[in-house]
Amino acid sequence: MDIATFSVQLLNAVQHGLVLFLVASGLTLVFGILGVINLAHGAFYMLGAYLAYWIAGYTGSFALALVGGVAIAFLLGLVLEEAFVKRLIGRDHLAQVLLSYGLILVIDEVRQILFGKDVHSVAPPAWLQGSIELTDVLSYPIYRLALCIACLVLAGIIFFIIQKTRLGMILRAGAENRDMTRALGISFDRVNRYVFAGGIALAALGGILVAPISTVFPGMGDSMLILSFVVVVLGGIGSVAGAAFGALLIGLTDTFGKVFFPQVSSILVYLLMVIILLWRPNGLLGRAS
Amino acid sequence: MTKTTRYTATTPLSMIALDRRRFLYGSAGALAAGPFAGLATPAIAQGAALKIGFMLPYSGTFAKLGQYIDAGFRLYVEKNGGMLGGRKIEFVQVDDESKPEAGTDNMNRLVGRDKVDVVVGTVHSGVAMAMVKVARDTNTMLVIPNAGVNEATGPACAPHIFRTSFSNWQVTYPMGKVMYDAGLRNVATITWRYAAGQQMVDAFKEGFTKEGGKIAEDLALPFPEVEFQALITRIATLKPDAVFAFFAGGGAVKFVRDYAAAGLNKSIPLYGAGFLTDGTLPAQGEAANGIRTTLHYADNLDLPANKAFLEAFKAKTGNDGDIYSVQGYDAGALLDIGLKAVKGDWAAREPLIAAMKAAKIDSPRGTLTFNKANNPIQDIYMREVRNGRNELVSVAGKSVDDPARGCRA
Numbered sequence: 001m002d003i004a005t006f007s008v009q010l011l012n013a014v015q016h017g018l019v020l021f022l023v024a025s026g027l028t029l030v031f032g033i034l035g036v037i038n039l040a041h042g043a044f045y046m047l048g049a050y051l052a053y054w055i056a057g058y059t060g061s062f063a064l065a066l067v068g069g070v071a072i073a074f075l076l077g078l079v080l081e082e083a084f085v086k087r088l089i090g091r092d093h094l095a096q097v098l099l100s101y102g103l104i105l106v107i108d109e110v111r112q113i114l115f116g117k118d119v120h121s122v123a124p125p126a127w128l129q130g131s132i133e134l135t136d137v138l139s140y141p142i143y144r145l146a147l148c149i150a151c152l153v154l155a156g157i158i159f160f161i162i163q164k165t166r167l168g169m170i171l172r173a174g175a176e177n178r179d180m181t182r183a184l185g186i187s188f189d190r191v192n193r194y195v196f197a198g199g200i201a202l203a204a205l206g207g208i209l210v211a212p213i214s215t216v217f218p219g220m221g222d223s224m225l226i227l228s229f230v231v232v233v234l235g236g237i238g239s240v241a242g243a244a245f246g247a248l249l250i251g252l253t254d255t256f257g258k259v260f261f262p263q264v265s266s267i268l269v270y271l272l273m274v275i276i277l278l279w280r281p282n283g284l285l286g287r288a289s
Numbered sequence: 290m291t292k293t294t295r296y297t298a299t300t301p302l303s304m305i306a307l308d309r310r311r312f313l314y315g316s317a318g319a320l321a322a323g324p325f326a327g328l329a330t331p332a333i334a335q336g337a338a339l340k341i342g343f344m345l346p347y348s349g350t351f352a353k354l355g356q357y358i359d360a361g362f363r364l365y366v367e368k369n370g371g372m373l374g375g376r377k378i379e380f381v382q383v384d385d386e387s388k389p390e391a392g393t394d395n396m397n398r399l400v401g402r403d404k405v406d407v408v409v410g411t412v413h414s415g416v417a418m419a420m421v422k423v424a425r426d427t428n429t430m431l432v433i434p435n436a437g438v439n440e441a442t443g444p445a446c447a448p449h450i451f452r453t454s455f456s457n458w459q460v461t462y463p464m465g466k467v468m469y470d471a472g473l474r475n476v477a478t479i480t481w482r483y484a485a486g487q488q489m490v491d492a493f494k495e496g497f498t499k500e501g502g503k504i505a506e507d508l509a510l511p512f513p514e515v516e517f518q519a520l521i522t523r524i525a526t527l528k529p530d531a532v533f534a535f536f537a538g539g540g541a542v543k544f545v546r547d548y549a550a551a552g553l554n555k556s557i558p559l560y561g562a563g564f565l566t567d568g569t570l571p572a573q574g575e576a577a578n579g580i581r582t583t584l585h586y587a588d589n590l591d592l593p594a595n596k597a598f599l600e601a602f603k604a605k606t607g608n609d610g611d612i613y614s615v616q617g618y619d620a621g622a623l624l625d626i627g628l629k630a631v632k633g634d635w636a637a638r639e640p641l642i643a644a645m646k647a648a649k650i651d652s653p654r655g656t657l658t659f660n661k662a663n664n665p666i667q668d669i670y671m672r673e674v675r676n677g678r679n680e681l682v683s684v685a686g687k688s689v690d691d692p693a694r695g696c697r698a
C-alpha cells in the first residue's frame with residue numbers, strides 16, 4: 001500500500017470514527033448521568049435522518065433540516081424524559097431495556113406511518129457538493145470533509161461544556177458521586193431532563209449529518225446502535241473522552257480490517273472489544289465501579 | 290369471494306391454542322372420513338374453494354416486495370373472475386417477516402392448521418429454504434415467487450416445488466460474456482458476504498472466466514453493513530476495467546451513491562445484478578446513470594403482455610408494476626394452467642404437475658417455460674439506467690436455463 005492510498009484509508013477511518021463518536025457520545029452521556037440504558041438510541045439516529053429527508057424535501061434547505069431536526073429531537077427527548085424515562089432512574093436494567101425496546105417499536109411504526117418503507121436520499125447543501133481529486137481515478141467528496149470538521153467542532157463543544165461550564169461541573173460531580181452532589185443542594189431533575197434530551201438530539205444530529213452520504217432507510221439505526229454500544233463499552237461507560245478514543249479505534253480497526261483482513265473483517269471490531277475488556281474490564285477510561 | 294386471515298407473530302396465544310384443538314378435531318374427522326373419501330365426486334371437490342396460503346413478508350425490510358407479489362397474484366385471479374382453472378380461490382396470509390428462524394413454524398401453520406392446498410412464498414432465501422424443507426416433508430405444493438437461492442431448484446428440487454422468479458445463477462451468468470464482449474478483461478467484484486450475494490457473484494465469475502476474463506479481486510463485507518468507503522478506495526487502487534456489484538435495498542442506494550461520489554463512475558464503469566438498481570432508483574438519483582445490470586425484466590419491455598399488465602396493475606393498485614408484481618402474477622398464471630388441465634380437480638396431482646411442468650406462460654417479461662427442476666427458462670436482459678429507468682439495451686442471454694446442479698428429480 002503506497003502512502004497516498006494509506007492516507008486516504010486513514011481519512012476514511014477517521015471520518016467513520018468521528019461519526020461513531022457523535023452518535024455514541026449521546027449514548028454514553030445518558031448512560032453515565034442517568035444510569036439508563038437507552039436501546040432506542042439507534043432509532044433516534046434513524047429518526048434524525050428521516051427528519052432531514054422530510055424537512056430538506058419540503059424546504060429545500062439542509063440548514064433548516066439541521067436546525068429543525070435537532071430541535072424536534074430535543075423537544076421529543078424532553079417529553080419522553082418527563083413521561084417515561086424519569087420513572088426508570090434507579091430501577092433495574094430490565095425495566096430500562098423493556099421501555100427503550102418498546103420505544104424502538106413505536107418509533108419504527110411511527111416512521112412507517114409518516115414516511116413509509118422506501119429508501120430515500122438527501123442532497124448535501126449546494127456549496128458542499130463538489131469533490132477533491134485525490135488520485136487519477138479517486139476523488140473525495142467535500143461533504144465528507146465538512147462532516148469531519150463538523151464532528152470535530154461538536155466534539156470540541158461537548159468537551160468545553162463538560163470541562164468548563166457549571167452544567168459540566170455538575171455532570172462530572174454527579175458521575176463521580178451522585179449522593180454527595182445531591183447533599184450539596186444540587187437537584188438532578190432538570191439535569192437529567194436536559195442530558196436525556198441532549199443525548200437524543202446528538203443521536204438525531206448524527207443521523208441528519210450522515211443522511212447526505214448515507215441513505216435514509218428503515219434499518220439504518222440497528223447497526224449504528226450496536227456499534228455505539230461497542231464504543232461506549234470500549235471507552236468506559238459514561239466517559240465522553242473514552243467514547244472518542246473508542247470510536248476512533250473502531251474506525252481504524254474497521255477500515256484497515258476490511259483492507260488487510262477482508263475474510264475476518266466482520267469480527268475484528270468485536271475481537272478488539274474483547275481484548276480491551278480483558279485488559280481493562282471497565283473500558284479504556286472507565287472507572288472501577 | 291376472497292377471504293383473508295392474517296396471522297403474525299403477535300397472534301394471541303389463546304387463538305393458536307384454540308386453533309390447535311380445532312386442528313386435532315379436524316384431522317380426526319378426516320381420518321374417519323378416510324375410507325369414503327374416494328367416493329366424493331370431482332364435482333363436489335371442485336365446489337369448495339381452493340385454499341392458497343400466501344407466506345410473504347408483509348412487514349420488515351422486504352415488506353414492499355411482499356406487497357407487490359401479493360398484488361400481482363391477486364391481479365391475475367381478479368382478471369380470471371376470482372378463479373383459477375375454474376376453481377374459486379380463498380386466501381390465507383401469513384407474515385413471514387423475512388425471519389428464517391420462524392420459517393418452519395409459519396409454514397407448518399399454513400400446512401397443518403390452515404390446511405392450505407398450495408403455498409405461495411417467499412422473498413427471503415433463508416425463509417424459502419425452510420419452506421422448501423416443509424413442502425418436501427409434507428408433500429405440499431409450493432410456488433416460490435421470488436427467492437433466488439440456487440438450492441431450491443438444485444439439490445432440494447422436487448416435482449411439486451416450482452419457482453416463477455429466477456435462480457441467482459441465472460440472473461448474473463450471462464453478464465460474464467456480455468462484459469467480456471464489451472472488451473473488459475480485468476474486473477473486481479463486490480457484494481455482501483451472504484448466500485445470495487455469493488451465488489450471484491460466483492455465477493458472474495463462472496461466465497466471465499469461461500470467456501477468458503480475469504478477476505482483479507473479490508471484495509465483500511458482512512451483510513447488511515453499508516460502510517463502503519474502505520472498499521471503494523481499494524477499488525481505486527486496483528484500477529480494474531470495471532466493477533461487478535450485487536447489493537439491494539438501502540445498501541444498493543448507498544453503494545451507488547458512494548461510488549459516484551468518489552468519482553469512480555467516471556473511469557471504472559459499474560455493472561451488476563439487476564437488484565442493484567431495481568426499486569430504489571428515485572433514491573439513487575443521478576448517481577445511477579449509466580449503470581448496466583442484467584435481470585429477467587426491464588422497465589420498457591415492448592411486449593403486448595407487459596403493456597397490458599402494467600396498465601392493469603396501475604388501474605388496480607395505483608402503483609407502477611415491477612418485476613416482483615410480475616413474479617406474483619406469473620405464479621397465478623402457472624397454477625391456472627395446471628388447474629385448467631385437470632378441470633379444477635386438485636386431487637389429480639400427477640397430471641396437474643405434468644401440466645405445470647409443461648406450461649408455457651406468456652409473461653409480461655417474455656415467454657416462460659420450466660426446466661426439469663421447475664425453475665423458469667427465460668430471457669435475461671441487459672439494461673442501462675437512463676433518467677431514472679432501467680432501459681432495455683439488449684438481450685444478454687436468450688432462454689437462459691439454470692443448470693439445476695444437484696437436482697435428481
